[in-house]
Structures are given as structure tokens and as C-alpha cells.
Amino acid sequence: MNTLKINQQKTFFLAAIAAASLLPGSKANAQETLKQETIDIISTNQPKLRDAYKLNLTASLPSVDTSRPVLKYQIPALNLNFMYQATPLKPLALGRDSLGNLQNNFVKLGYGNLQTPYVQAGFGSGRHENYNYGLYVNYTGSKDQDLEDKKYSNLNVLASGTYLTEKLKFDASLGYDRNTVHYYGYNHDTASFKTSDLAQTFNQVTAAVGVENRPQNDWAFTFKPDVKFILFNDSYKRTENTFQFKIPIRKQVFEDIYVGAEGVFDLSTYKVDNGKAINNNIVAIHPAVDIIKPGFVLHAGVNPTWSNGQFKLLPDIVNESHLIKKKLILSSGWISYFEKNSYRNLANKNPFLAGLADDMLNTRVEEKYTGIKGTLGSHFNYNTKFAAVTWYDQPLFINDTLDSKRFITVNETMLRAFQLHAEIGYIEEEKFQVRVSFDWYNYNKQEKEVKPWHLAPFQGDLFAQYTIGRKFHLKADLFALSGSYYLLPNKDFDKTSSAWDLNAGASYDIGKNFGLWVNANNIFNSHYQRYYLYPTYGFNIVGGVMIKF
Structure with a gap:
């Protein structure tokens, strides 16, 4: 509650009366006495804002115009005159193949210090869409200057060809191999033999035919059967005929799963002049499943095998897992297989x-x-x-007690060993590469024999190759071989010496069609014995010319 009192001053009222007397029709009484008045105004003051007026707006989309507008264009015609007139389009003929002609033929000739002739030649058909064929010939031999009977020769001839159709690929080959050695492992001071009594020549004729389908994609069914006939004999009228038939098949069933199987028939018959025939047959079926994923590979299968009438169910499991992609791969497996001890296979070893x-x-x-x-x-x-590793029925070579320069085999029923294999390599395109590898076997148990005769526990290899200016090629190969045990006629045993063997070679291209080459073997000139009484050849060097056309 607020109270306001206003006192009008005397001067204010006098001014107001004077103004009123000047108005027309007004009556003035100058002698009238002025009175003082007091006005009291009492009121209640409550300030209040006026209510605001609110607008209520409701948003809505405009209606859709579904009518199709009619647009009309008027483009004025322009008449332009060009001085250049374009020639009409015409298809152009394909250019000739930019690839140069292949050098399908070569002849490599040389001669060495151990009366070593060297001839090697190859002839090919070149590029053809539906077929190709080739012929390869190789001949070499050596004769030691100190021992007349220490000599050998080797001849190889191979003709092969391929024919292609839209869906099939046919392969065929025919080869002949002739290898002559001499039994020089005897005391040349106390014994002598005719050369004809020491020569041993192995002849082998091989004919092979195969067919393979050409699938259009990875999911297709693939098969690759092949047949091989091998005729093998020696100078002592020992003959062995072999028939081999293999038919592998494979099919992709899912994105990363393959199934396959392989049937193997390896049938051999060994005969001696006026002797009985010995049959050696192996029949096997190899079904397997392959799972191939990024960073993981699994091959799982079994090998039911019949060897000379005896049945064995062999495991075939291999796995690779990438612990670090491509850098660290864990590889493991449990596998079992048969090595056929035919006369041909054993003669190739010894x-x-x-x-x-x-x-x-x-x-x-x-x-x-x-x-x-x-x-x-x-x-x-x-x-x-x-x-x-475990070998069952492993053949071991020992010197014949009746003729020490020849070897016979004894059967070790079970031989066990731990194996360590390691290799590391460096490759820089085609310019430089080096590789070192070794295999070490710790033979720890034999059931029948005292020692693993003529089995070397350690073998190592260091290989290097270097190319200078694409024309000058260098290579070197260093071998390390540990000694092996051999049996003496008195039933005692001894061990051969370990050895180092260094080979080196060089070649230089003179233009496109000619080149020079040289190979040096056993640079250390070490006469080590891989088999007892048979020292190797010493230092030998062979060089010659290469012709390509």
C-alpha cells in the first residue's frame, strides 16, 4: 500500500487563476480570497504483464505434383564447314607376335683331362598350338690315368612329344640309357683281370604314354593316367621287366575342399640266365582329402598297399599352419610308403x-x-x-666275401634313426642365389646287423650362382660327406673317411648363338670312398663350346 500526498504551492494556483481570468466569458473576482487545499490519493499498485498471444503452427508437406511436364526444345541448326574430312573407320589387322624366334636347338661339346669327351645336344619343334616334340642326346665318359680299369661311360637318348586337343593333352616318350662301369675295387698290385671280365653294362629302354584332361575351371574333375614300360638288363644276362600304371583323379567339392584318389600298379619280374623268375609287385590305392585355406593346409588320407602279397594300411597325414603369414609356417606329418627294391633301383644306387x-x-x-x-x-x-624315421626290410650293401670288388645285399629287418634336415637360401632375381642344406641321421637301433653298412649319417651341400652382365655366369658347389661303416671279410668292421668335394663352373655368352663353358670337379683332389674299395676320381676339368640355333 503506497500513500502519495501533494501540496499545491501558492504560486502554482495564482498562475492558474490568472490564466482563467483571461478566457472569454469567465468571471473573475480579483478581490476573492485564495484558499489552500490538500489532496490525498490512496491506491494499490500491482504491476502485471499482459498475457502473450501464442500462434499454433502445424507443418505439412505440399501435395505431390504427379503431372508430367511437357518440355519443348528448339535447337537451331548450325552449319559448320571443316577443312579436315575424317576418313571412314576400318578394322586393322593384328600385328605380328612380338616374341622372337625360340632357340630350340643346341649342341654342347667339350673335352677333359681324364680322357673325357662330352657331347650334349637337344632339338625341339618350337612353338606350335597343338603339338610339340623334342630329342635329347647326352654322352660322356672318363678314364683314370693311374688305374686302367677305372673308367666309365654314359649314354642317354630321349625322344618326347605332346599333342593337345580342346579337352585332352597327350604325352609320349621313348628313352634309351646305357651305363658302363668297371669293377676296379681290388688290389691292383696282387691281382689282374681282363677288361672284359670287369666291364658291367646296364641297358634300359623306357616307353611311356599319358593323357590328361584340360579342365576349364578349378571345380572341374581332373584325371591324369599314365602307363610306363621299362626293360632293364646287364652284361651278365640279368633282366628285369617292369610295368607301371598310375591313375590319379581329383575333384573340388567345396570352395576349399578337394577329394582325390590314385591307383598304383608297379609290377616287376626279375630273371637270371637259366634261373627262376622273381616277381616283385606293389599295388596301392591312395584316397585323400585336401583342405586348403588361407594360412592352413591339411592333407588327410590312407594308403592301403599290397607288397608281394602282404597288406599294409599306411597313414598319409600332412599339415601346414601359418603362425605368421608366409614367414613362420608349422609343418608336421605322419606318412608311410614303400620303396621298391627292384634290381634297377638298387643298381642305380650302387x-x-x-x-x-x-x-x-x-x-x-x-x-x-x-x-x-x-x-x-x-x-x-x-x-x-x-x-x-623307421625302415622295415632295408637293404644294406656289403662286400662279397668271395669277390670283394662286388657287393651283395643283406636285409635289415628294422632300422631306426632321428633325422634333422635344414636348409636356407637367398635369391636375388636371376642375378644371384645361394643355398645351404644338410641332412643328419642318428642311426640308433638295428635289429639284425651290427652297423648300418654304407649309410652315410651326414650329407651337406653349399651351392652358389652369380651372373655378371647377363653374359658371364659363375657357379660353385661344395659337398660334405661323413664316413660310413663297412664290413670286413673277417666279420670285423671299419669306417671310411669323411670328405669334402668342391665343384665350380663358368660360362660366357659370345653373342646370341655361341658360348664358352668350363667345369672343374673335385678341386680338392680327394679320393674318398663312397663304397669301400672304390675311390672316386680325382681332380678333373672339362671345357668346350655351346652352340644355340
């Missing part, structure tokens, strides 16, 4: 063999292994493996 034993069995090998492999950077690669 050419001084005196025939095949009547009770010879095929060797069953079982491996359980694990290891790591991979790449380091863009140039290095490595591979390691540690395995427990």
Missing part, C-alpha cells in the same frame, strides 16, 4: 652290385616329423624338419 638276392623284400618307410619353414623378407627362405 652300380657295383652283384645281382638281386632271392629273398629281397620291399622297404616300408615310416616318418613322423615336425618343423618350421617360411620366408624372411623378400629374398630369404628356410626349411627345417626333425623326424623319427
Whole structure:
């Protein structure tokens, strides 16, 4: 509640009366006495804002105009005159193949210090859409200057060809191999023999035919059967005929799963002049499933095998897992397989063999292994493996007690060993590469024999190759071989010496069609014995010319 009192002053009222007397019709009484008045105003003051007026707006989309507008264009015609008149389009003929002509033929000739002739030649058909064929010939030999009977020669001839159709690929080959050695492993001071009594010549004729389908994509069904006939004989009228038939098939069933199987028939018959025939047959079926994923590979299968009438169910399991993609791969497996001890296979291992034993069995090998492999950077690669290996019915070579310069085989029923394999390599395109590898076997148990005769526990290899200016090529190969045990006629045993063997070679291209080459073997001139009483050839060097056309 606020109270306001106003007192009108005297001067204010006098001014008001004077103004009123001047108005027309007004009556003035100058002598009238002025009165003082007091006015009291009492009121209640409550300030209040006026209510605001609010607008209520409701948003809505405009209606859709579904009518199709009619647009009309009027483009004035322009008449332009060009001085240049374009020529009409015409298809052009394809240019000629930019690839140059292949040098399908070559002849390599040379001669060495151990009366070593060297002839090698190859002839090919060149590029053809539906077929190709070729012929290869090789001949070499050596004769030691100190021992007249220490000599050998080797001849190889191979003709092969391929014919292609839209859906099939046919392969055929015919080869002949002739390898002559001499039994020089005897005391030349106390004994002598005619050359004809020491010469041993192995002849082999091989004919093979195969067919393979050409699938249009990875999901297609693939098969590749092949048939091979092998005729093998020697100078002592020992003959062995072999028939081999393999038919592998494979099919992709899912994005990363493949199924396949392989049937194997390996039938051999060994005969001696006026002797009985010995049959050695292996029949096997290899079904398997392959799972191939990024960073993971699994091969799982079994190998039911019949060897000389005996049945074995063999494991076939291999796995690779990428711990670090491509850099660290864990590889492991459990596999088992048969090595056929035919006369041809054993003679290739030891050419001084005196025939095949009547009770010879095929060797069953079982491996359980694990290891790591991979790449380091863009140039290095490595591979390691540690395995427990068991050989059942392993043939071992011992000197014949009646004729020590020839070898016979004895059957070791079970031989066990731990194996360590390691290799590492460096590759820089085609310019430089180097690789070192070794295999070490710790033979720890034999059931029948005292020692693993003529089995070397350690073998190593260091290989290097370097190219200078794309014309000058250098290479070197260093081998390391540990000694092996051999049996003496008195039933005692001894061990051969370990050895180092260095080979080196060089070649230089003179233009496009000619080149020079030289190879030096056994640079250390070490006469080590891979088999007892048979020292190797010493230092030898062979050089010559290469012609390409």
C-alpha cells in the first residue's frame, strides 16, 4: 500500500487563476480570497504483464505434383564447314607376335683331362598350338690315368612329344640309357683281370604314354593316367621287366575342399640266365582329402598297399599352419610308403652290385616329423624338419666275401634313426642365389646287423650362382660327406673317411648363338670312398663350346 500526498504551492494556483481570468466569458473576482487545499490519493499498485498471444503452427508437406511436364526444345541448326574430312573407320589387322624366334636347338661339346669327351645336344619343334616334340642326346665318359680299369661311360637318348586337343593333352616318350662301369675295387698290385671280365653294362629302354584332361575351371574333375614300360638288363644276362600304371583323379567339392584318389600298379619280374623268375609287385590305392585355406593346409588320407602279397594300411597325414603369414609356417606329418627294391633301383644306387638276392623284400618307410619353414623378407627362405624315421626290410650293401670288388645285399629287418634336415637360401632375381642344406641321421637301433653298412649319417651341400652382365655366369658347389661303416671279410668292421668335394663352373655368352663353358670337379683332389674299395676320381676339368640355333 503506497500513500502519495501533494501540496499545491501558492504560486502554482495564482498562475492558474490568472490564466482563467483571461478566457472569454469567465468571471473573475480579483478581490476573492485564495484558499489552500490538500489532496490525498490512496491506491494499490500491482504491476502485471499482459498475457502473450501464442500462434499454433502445424507443418505439412505440399501435395505431390504427379503431372508430367511437357518440355519443348528448339535447337537451331548450325552449319559448320571443316577443312579436315575424317576418313571412314576400318578394322586393322593384328600385328605380328612380338616374341622372337625360340632357340630350340643346341649342341654342347667339350673335352677333359681324364680322357673325357662330352657331347650334349637337344632339338625341339618350337612353338606350335597343338603339338610339340623334342630329342635329347647326352654322352660322356672318363678314364683314370693311374688305374686302367677305372673308367666309365654314359649314354642317354630321349625322344618326347605332346599333342593337345580342346579337352585332352597327350604325352609320349621313348628313352634309351646305357651305363658302363668297371669293377676296379681290388688290389691292383696282387691281382689282374681282363677288361672284359670287369666291364658291367646296364641297358634300359623306357616307353611311356599319358593323357590328361584340360579342365576349364578349378571345380572341374581332373584325371591324369599314365602307363610306363621299362626293360632293364646287364652284361651278365640279368633282366628285369617292369610295368607301371598310375591313375590319379581329383575333384573340388567345396570352395576349399578337394577329394582325390590314385591307383598304383608297379609290377616287376626279375630273371637270371637259366634261373627262376622273381616277381616283385606293389599295388596301392591312395584316397585323400585336401583342405586348403588361407594360412592352413591339411592333407588327410590312407594308403592301403599290397607288397608281394602282404597288406599294409599306411597313414598319409600332412599339415601346414601359418603362425605368421608366409614367414613362420608349422609343418608336421605322419606318412608311410614303400620303396621298391627292384634290381634297377638298387643298381642305380650302387652300380657295383652283384645281382638281386632271392629273398629281397620291399622297404616300408615310416616318418613322423615336425618343423618350421617360411620366408624372411623378400629374398630369404628356410626349411627345417626333425623326424623319427623307421625302415622295415632295408637293404644294406656289403662286400662279397668271395669277390670283394662286388657287393651283395643283406636285409635289415628294422632300422631306426632321428633325422634333422635344414636348409636356407637367398635369391636375388636371376642375378644371384645361394643355398645351404644338410641332412643328419642318428642311426640308433638295428635289429639284425651290427652297423648300418654304407649309410652315410651326414650329407651337406653349399651351392652358389652369380651372373655378371647377363653374359658371364659363375657357379660353385661344395659337398660334405661323413664316413660310413663297412664290413670286413673277417666279420670285423671299419669306417671310411669323411670328405669334402668342391665343384665350380663358368660360362660366357659370345653373342646370341655361341658360348664358352668350363667345369672343374673335385678341386680338392680327394679320393674318398663312397663304397669301400672304390675311390672316386680325382681332380678333373672339362671345357668346350655351346652352340644355340
